[in-house]
Amino acid sequence: MIALTIAGSDSGGGAGIQADIKTFQEHGVFGTSALTALTAQNTCGVHDVMAVTAQFLGNQLRAVLEDFSVKAIKTGMLVNAALMKEVAHHVQTLQVPLVVDPVMIAKGGEHLMEDEAVETLRNVMLPLATVCTPNIPEAERLTGKKITSYADMKRAAHQLLSLGVQCVVMKGGHLHEKAATDYVFMQSGEVFALETPRIDTKQTHGTGCTFSAAVTAQLAKGKTVRQAIIEAKKYIHLAIAYPLHIGHGYGPTNHFAYRQQLGQCEVHYREY
Numbered sequence: 008m009i010a011l012t013i014a015g016s017d018s019g020g021g022a023g024i025q026a027d028i029k030t031f032q033e034h035g036v037f038g039t040s041a042l043t044a045l046t047a048q049n050t051c052g053v054h055d056v057m058a059v060t061a062q063f064l065g066n067q068l069r070a071v072l073e074d075f076s077v078k079a080i081k082t083g084m085l086v087n088a089a090l091m092k093e094v095a096h097h098v099q100t101l102q103v104p105l106v107v108d109p110v111m112i113a114k115g116g117e118h119l120m121e122d123e124a125v126e127t128l129r130n131v132m133l134p135l136a137t138v139c140t141p142n143i144p145e146a147e148r149l150t151g152k153k154i155t156s157y158a159d160m161k162r163a164a165h166q167l168l169s170l171g172v173q174c175v176v177m178k179g180g181h182l183h184e185k186a187a188t189d190y191v192f193m194q195s196g197e198v199f200a201l202e203t204p205r206i207d208t209k210q211t212h213g214t215g216c217t218f219s220a221a222v223t224a225q226l227a228k229g230k231t232v233r234q235a236i237i238e239a240k241k242y243i244h245l246a247i248a249y250p251l252h253i254g255h256g257y258g259p260t261n262h263f264a265y266r267q268q269l270g271q272c273e274v275h276y277r278e279y
């Protein structure tokens with residue numbers, strides 16, 4: 008099984024390409040990558056960003072796609088509209104699931120996507136997505152509306168589904184509720200929630216990248232979208248629950264915890 012991540016490099020290893028490839032590996036999936044940008048980054052923040060050219064991104068995508076039988080693709084930090092259009096050009100004719108994690112701003116507040124690229128993300132990337140995994144601020148930016156309740160979340164999800172996304176996972180990491188609940192809205196009209204206890208921790212650098220990479224790995228293994236999201240929720244919960252305690256800021260999650268069976272994870276499943 009082979010998966011491809013199209014994202015930025017995190018020199019600190021907790022997010023971006025590094026988180027994605029570690030996550031693929033932990034699921035027994037071979038990881039390939041096309042880099043959109045290099046970041047000089049650690050658990051304390053993003054110090055510098057250098058984007059690649061669209062041409063160079065295209066060359067990486069061609070190199071990977073003409074040689075490997077890629078079974079699922081994910082996108083993370085896409086930086087700007089030109090890189091998004093290049094990605095769309097290469098993936099739009101492929102018959103493989105595409106997970107779009109609409110990365111915009113790092114935990115430390117640094118911008119990982121140009122503001123004006125949001126329209127291209129919405130109108131060019133989202134129509135190609137099998138699964139889109141916005142956190143609340145990203146969903147607000149994509150829809151232009153504030154989200155403070157389940158009703159707001161549902162309205163936003165339907166707005167994204169109307170663009171052609173097959174499945175929207177609204178991640179509740181940023182809602183200050185007692186539980187960490189993600190709400191999943193499918194094109195078919197099915198809605199379900201996945202809930203795990205919220206862990207009180209600062210070790211959350213790269214949670215979004217890690218979760219969406221786990222969904223991608225499961226899809227590469229042939230799982231359904233629903234199964235992939237449920238398994239990914241277990242993976243991210245264990246990665247947050249058994250932190251490595253490295254770095255001086257927002258530490259990375261523990262990508263080994265799931266395979267090493269460091270603990271159990273009950274995901275509470277609720278149909279709507």
Ligand SMILES: Nc1ncnc2c1ncn2[C@@H]1O[C@H](COP(=O)(O)OP(=O)(O)OP(=O)(O)O)[C@@H](O)[C@H]1O
Binds near residue numbers: 216
């Ligand atoms: N403290 C926590 N305890 C348990 N689960 C959490 C916690 N924080 C986030 N999660 C889960 O981790 C996954 C990623 O969610 P989150 O909202 O943090 O993504 P994100 O904001 O996109 O991450 P990032 O900031 O890395 O881009 C979701 O399944 C979410 O419910």
Ligand SMILES: Cc1ncc(COP(=O)(O)O)c(N)n1
Binds near residue numbers: 113115214
């Ligand atoms: C290269 C790259 N991609 C994505 C993130 C988002 O992760 P976080 O919000 O946890 O900082 C990041 N920091 N760096």
